Amino acid sequence: MTPYITVEKLTKKYGELTAVDNLSFTVGENEIFGFLGPNGAGKTTTLNVIATLSDFDRGEVNIAGYDLARDEFKIKSLLGLVPQEIALYRSLTAAENVSLFASLYGLRGRALKKAVDDALEFVGLSDVRKKYAGKLSGGMQRRLNIACGIAHKPKLIIMDEPTVGVDARSRDNILHSIRTLRDEGATIIYTSHYMPEVQQIADRIAIIDRGRLAAIGTESELLGFVTDRKSVTIGIGPAANAGGAAGAYGVSGTVGLAGATDSADAGKAAAKVAGAAADIGALPGVKRARYVPELQEMHIDIDLSLTDISPILNIFIARDISVRSFAEEAPNLETTFLALTGRELNEGGEPGGAAERNIDGGNNSTNGSGAVAQGAVRGGERR
Numbered sequence: 001m002t003p004y005i006t007v008e009k010l011t012k013k014y015g016e017l018t019a020v021d022n023l024s025f026t027v028g029e030n031e032i033f034g035f036l037g038p039n040g041a042g043k044t045t046t047l048n049v050i051a052t053l054s055d056f057d058r059g060e061v062n063i064a065g066y067d068l069a070r071d072e073f074k075i076k077s078l079l080g081l082v083p084q085e086i087a088l089y090r091s092l093t094a095a096e097n098v099s100l101f102a103s104l105y106g107l108r109g110r111a112l113k114k115a116v117d118d119a120l121e122f123v124g125l126s127d128v129r130k131k132y133a134g135k136l137s138g139g140m141q142r143r144l145n146i147a148c149g150i151a152h153k154p155k156l157i158i159m160d161e162p163t164v165g166v167d168a169r170s171r172d173n174i175l176h177s178i179r180t181l182r183d184e185g186a187t188i189i190y191t192s193h194y195m196p197e198v199q200q201i202a203d204r205i206a207i208i209d210r211g212r213l214a215a216i217g218t219e220s221e222l223l224g225f226v227t228d229r230k231s232v233t234i235g236i237g238p239a240a241n242a243g244g245a246a247g248a249y250g251v252s253g254t255v256g257l258a259g260a261t262d263s264a265d266a267g268k269a270a271a272k273v274a275g276a277a278a279d280i281g282a283l284p285g286v287k288r289a290r291y292v293p294e295l296q297e298m299h300i301d302i303d304l305s306l307t308d309i310s311p312i313l314n315i316f317i318a319r320d321i322s323v324r325s326f327a328e329e330a331p332n333l334e335t336t337f338l339a340l341t342g343r344e345l346n347e348g349g350e351p352g353g354a355a356e357r358n359i360d361g362g363n364n365s366t367n368g369s370g371a372v373a374q375g376a377v378r379g380g381e382r383r
Contacts, residue, residue: 001026001028001029001031002028002029003026003027003028003029004027004028004029004030004031004063004064004155004156004187005026005027005050005061005062005063005156005187005189006026006060006061006062007023007024007025007026007046007050007059007060007061008024008059008060008061008062009022009023009024009058009059009060010022010023010024010046010049010056010058010059010060010061011023011056011057011058011059012042012045012046012049012054012055012056012057013057018211019042019045019211020042020045020046020049020056020211021042021210021211021212022059022212023042023046023059023208023211023212023213024213025206025213025216027187027189028187028203028204029187030182030185030186030187031182031187031188031203031204032178032179032182032188032190032201032202032203033187033188033189033190033202033203033204033205033206034190034191034192034198034201034202034204034205034206035047035189035190035191035205035206035208036191036192036198036205036206036207036208036337037207037208037209037341038209038341040210041208041209041210041211041341042208042210042211042212043191043208046208047158047160047189047191049061049068050063050068050158050189051079051081051158052068052072052075052076052079063075063078063156064078064155064156066078077105078154078155078156079154079156079157079158080149080150080152080154080156080157080158081149081157081158081160082145082146082149082150082157082158082159082160082162083145083149083160084160084161084162084164086141086142086145087145087148088133088141088144088145088148089133090132090133090134091132091133091134092132092133093129093130093131093132093133094120094125094128094129094130094131094132094133094136094140094144094147095116095120095129095130097133097144097147097148098115098116098119098120098144098147098148098151099112099113099116100148101148101149101151101152102115102116102119102148102151102152105152107151107152115151115152115153116151118151119147119148119150119151120147122147122150122177122180123143123144123146123147123173123177124143124173125140125143125144125147128140138165138166138170139166139167139169139170139173140170142162142163142164142165142166142170142174143170143173143174143177145162146159146162146174146177150181150186154186155185155186155187156186156187156188156189157181157186157187157188157189158188158189159178159188159189159190159191160191161191161192161193162174162178162190162192163175163192163194163197164193171197175197175200175201178190178201179201182203190202195332195333195334195337198333199219199332199333202219203218204216204217204218205217205218205219205222205333207222207336207337207340207341209340209341214340214341215336215340219333222333222336223330223331223332223333223336225336225339225340226331226335226336226339226340228303228304228339229287229301229302229303229304229331229335229339230301230302230304230328230329230330230331230335231299231300231301231302231328231329231330231331231332231334231335232299232300232301232302232309232312232326232327232328232329233297233298233299233300233325233326233327233329234297234298234300234312234313234316234323234325234326234327235295235296235297235323235324235325235326236273236291236296236297236298236316236321236322236323236324237296237322237324272319272320272321273291273298273321274291275319276289276291276298276315276316276319276321277289277290277291277298279315279319280298280300280312280315283311283312283315285302285303285305285306286300286301286302286303286306286312287301287302287303287335287338288300288301288338289301300312301335301338313326
């Protein structure tokens, strides 16, 4: 792997607070690099430094052979930023927005027109080029946000939560576009609170916590860090053989079929599931229990040595919550993240989804993440 970015012993303090603490890592050329960390981990500060939006106290940052301390202006010309917040002018058309941001990088005349046409075609918005940005759907605005950040064909693209709040189809389109950018020669730093998305798209992943590197590697390499736990997924809701899952594990009793999925009494159903998550999270050998409403599943992390899961299923029976499926899984990236940091990646839930933290059991705190400063790379102004 040829390093495109090298960060060596980076340190950044805010008064007495050390946000980034002697952090070192590399990002390969033409790589999609997943960059993860809970709230307060130093992820945003690190990205701000790489994006030339923030200074730093000690260390070195080298991008494409340029030293950030000496060659900041040259590095700016290589950068493209796709911020978490929509950074568009609602009163301008799609084409006018892309033209404005591309022109900030010196593009003029035919070169500018071609850059606008290419960027809009790339994100699939050529047919709405004359439509005002404020009139576009949320998914289209996200794609236009990307077009504005990549029209000048940057070699390094920083993408901060580019799929927040979009539907599944728009998300798939965006992820496909990101892979294409990588295949066309761009190096991409990618952040997201949606772990399956990171697993799907990243070539390598870095996890930082409390300003330090907790782990770095491919998905399979990161999974090797966790050998003491496994995941249990329990589907909640009516099924033809709803009692079968419990019976297969030697649990006696009737598994209720209404409970958690009764839309006529959503408040009581939510209370049942919240209570179950709390009870399960308090069981010996259980690391965490959380309910994912979109999937109607309870996700539970348990010690690898725990073989008797009947106490878990008995809690569902006691609360008259139906169990439609049960599966044990090997450690995944989400359980790896929790094991390394002791904290959740996602406080606010999946993009466009309900907050997972609202129905959560166990002793692990949940945290969100701030956004990279908006738009300053596009304007070439350091803040």
